[in-house]
Amino acid sequence: MKPIRLLxxxxxxxxxxxxxxxxxxxxxxxxxxxxxxxxLDLRALALPIYDGDIEYGPGVPPAALQLRDALLAHDALLLVTPEYNAFPTPLVLNAFDWLSRISASAPGGGGKEATANKAAALLSASPGPLGGLRSMNLLRQYLGGAFQMIVVPQQFALGKAGEAFDEAGALKDAKAMHGVQGVLDAVGDLATALKPR
Incomplete structure (x- = not known):
């Protein structure tokens, strides 16, 4: 993997x-x-469930600006997420909903300006055999469409995740580690290619 700043x-x-x-x-x-x-720990941001009354009352929570700033400070995003009922998790979707509500006129810029043309990659893990594959396919559309991110085609879904890690937290299967490394290599190459010269 080429050295980049990875979120x-x-x-x-x-x-x-x-x-x-x-x-x-x-x-x-x-x-x-x-x-x-x-x-970045999304749960630690403690974002409320998106609510227009919050947005137009107190305003976009400062934690959403932290997410925007983290994206701006990095060359690429790696999102590692399971699926809930074949869909991305509420934790991810809610955070990105709030991100999308940061106006382009806000100090520091808008949420979608922080994601546009940024390299992204996807991993997932699940106790089931598919490894969260359905969530990744939906996230690919979501990030590429609504947020104009450039998601590398390489992805890896870790099935039977309950049996996949050793006591030290490493992957037991060399093929699984190869899959993860392939995704990292792809997003590193893309992020390097997208850097201004």
């Missing part, structure tokens, strides 16, 4: 989250490749 977000922050574990594996691999990595 990693897990779509689940529950105790024992397989996707949090997979995000840590990816973060460690990216750091070994010389990348500057930030792992």
């Amino acid at each position: 990693i977000i897990a779509g689940s922050e529950r105790a024992g989250s397989y996707n949090r574990s997979l995000a840590r594996v990816a973060a460690a691999a990216a750091r070994r490749d010389g990348c500057e990595v930030t792992e």
